[in-house]
Amino acid sequence: MENVFCGVDLGGTTINIGMVSPHGDIVAKRKIPSGVKKGVDYVVDQIDKVLYECNGSEAKEYKTVGLGIGVAGLVDANRGILKEATNFPGWRNVPLAAKLEDKLQLPVTLDNDANVAALGENSFGAGRGHAHMMMVTLGTGVGAGLILDGMIYRGAWGAAGEFGHITIKKDGRLCACGRLGCVEAYVGANGIVQEALENLDNYPGSTLRHYDPEVLMPKDIYNEAVKGDELALTVFKNVGENLGYGLGSVVNLLNLQRFVVGGGVALAGDLLINSAQEKLREVALNNSEEPVRIIKASLGEQSGIVGAASLAMAAI
């Protein structure tokens, strides 16, 4: 019987659960409503039921030897405690790993979703083979997970990875966090829109002028860029450069080998990444031995499950 690892991606509305082989292949998966409002014991029961069901069907030929779980929140990974999570009202300092271990009789490892995604890409995705990397998730917010010396790096109390809030321009643009000049203020979804709005007057022929500024989205700007709109192209070039500045600081401090970029905004793909890569080449020191590259995340939708399973693998 081959071993499999259960990966659980616990969100505010759904739970994605999968059984993953040591090679990263998903042999069974389920998606259920998370029911976090019904409390932690209810959620633990649900996960138990799904495991039981999978073990009786697609995963019949496999032995489940561990479970990893990723949650969007502040986590004490060493003690397996979910300290707080915006989308889980009423959950505070929940010993989630211990509760799951009791119920399932399996070793359980817990971490935040950014770290889980980084480990997944490191184990089976775009970061494979690089012991020093950072995965950046671009969306409304800009988050990150660090892999240093081949392991998740969590910091003193699990708060590492706030790449979105390193400063690239002191006294610069106001960030949603209240500080000035954070990466997120330039590279987050709102930052992208702001970059377009600030430059509208310089591009009188831009199709972006036909959009209602109140509801303009990065996706609109991307669509116009693909059609060749000069302002839209400039926006992604500038946003990419700002991302490159931030990544440059990280690589100079940490001597990483690779950046993996995922999340909604990363769909802008090459437009953004080529510009970021160019700036990074300029900003990175000691970059001759093995120039650091920026690569799109490759696990896609499965990232949560595969990442959480790789967390369980790393714990054994």
Next chain:
Amino acid sequence: MENVFCGVDLGGTTINIGMVSPHGDIVAKRKIPSGVKKGVDYVVDQIDKVLYECNGSEAKEYKTVGLGIGVAGLVDANRGILKEATNFPGWRNVPLAAKLEDKLQLPVTLDNDANVAALGENSFGAGRGHAHMMMVTLGTGVGAGLILDGMIYRGAWGAAGEFGHITIKKDGRLCACGRLGCVEAYVGANGIVQEALENLDNYPGSTLRHYDPEVLMPKDIYNEAVKGDELALTVFKNVGENLGYGLGSVVNLLNLQRFVVGGGVALAGDLLINSAQEKLREVALNNSEEPVRIIKASLGEQSGIVGAASLAMAAI
């Protein structure tokens, strides 16, 4: 017989060698000309002679069980190789640790001076008890050594710690490295002087106007600040803020507990550190659990010897 660890601080002009107890006390020390121009075998012989001499006198009651050595240069710590060092003409890819081991019949550990200083402060100085910290050395350049999860963090090929070249202001002040807006451009010795010169016109009564701008030094500005000169005080306030921005980025990325500041410019002490601390408090996220503090290095002159000895201790 109590154990001692030999710490060697190998510089371009002198070698400082000491025998250090497991509690960080120096039981013997010597200072000799480094003679790096005579080649690596000569230097190894010199270190051997000093060890023999110490073991016959002050260190007679102790048993030397390991040697650590710190060098200002690019080091492959895992393989004990000094890859290159500006002050050591002709030394390239020197297997320094292996050569010392052969001669001394002791386990030898090699690292760069910034990492060695950080580990020393972490083991016996201002960073004691903090598994997540960075030591910053302020001088002409701005260097750093990282301690993560209680160990020196070196990065993919030993180039980590370039704190002086993280960007705090994209398109900002020109740095000696050729990039724009690096920490070093604002916080290094030249950055401090530039801060004064740029503000001279705003302070018509400043005593700094009586100095020749060509030879103005951070020390002069410090002396005037102590006497109450408003411009000089403003310079250290601004430089401190810029340092605080850089440290803020590091703490948000790495969730550190402490910064230790050493080097010549750190003598400006409280003037600089209080201002940096205030800005850091503003910029640091997740800072409520245990607010990160900036502390002056405490090992002083002995830092090289004690740090190198602590490297040998960590290797055992």
